[in-house]
Amino acid sequence: MTTSTPRSADEIDALFRGAIRSGQLGDGERLPTVRQTARDFGVAQATAAKAYKSLERDGLIVTRTAAGTRVAPGASRAPQAVIERARAFAEASEGAGVSLEDSIAILRAVWRVEAVPPLE
Amino acid sequence: MTTSTPRSADEIDALFRGAIRSGQLGDGERLPTVRQTARDFGVAQATAAKAYKSLERDGLIVTRTAAGTRVAPGASRAPQAVIERARAFAEASEGAGVSLEDSIAILRAVWRVEAVPPLE
DNA sequence: AACGTTGTGCTAGGTTTGCAGTACAAGCCC
């Protein structure tokens, strides 16, 4: 029980971002309204709106004023290979009893190593 | 450039947690002093101390007052299989131009799916 | 035993972030 419900704008952003880039939310699919999302997660409208704003800035969603918010057409879903590796990683972690938060920390550490010299 | 320098206690916590669980910081190895860490990352001592406290609560490190802080003996490093899957995931993501933050969001999404029914 | 190192604790202050409630503007839909 590591990922309860999101409480901040960043967490809501991450939630939808993950759903979109993992393909759980397909091209053109509609997201809940800002008000609905706010209600669902028990946060203020402004907080949900902020998350949507951020997603739109990154081109992941398209908002039209009275028509709601939809996943932006095209460049949303990550390549299949990436999804599969993510799934394999998740399964290995869960099988070994490694928490989600720890898995993320491990991913960050591994990422860093491949990108730049170890640590200064 | 997604993982600049940590600015909050949580981020510092995650940084060391990742280093330890990924094996970059081995058993018994010494961490920088609280003051040093604070200086390195440009945060207040209290912030660095808070991160250390959290790591100690989770049994990842052991602090002795004048002897510094060291990685707790034993149960620190995640199983090799987990590390390898993490590395594979990171490589796939970087190769596909998927950012670290997005990769984390994908991992979260995938994790959720395997644990509980899709979405309510 | 004396000194220096190191983790901890505290206070006061500032910044960020979210909440609540309301009002508004845009435009879909009948």
Place this chain on the structure above:
DNA sequence: GGGCTTGTACTGCAAACCTAGCACAACGTT
């Protein structure tokens, strides 16, 4: 065209978090 849906904006307020600086306690080192 008219009503209703939906995203946006703004105000005042509160809570959480970090900063800065200092003081202290514990303990290794010489």
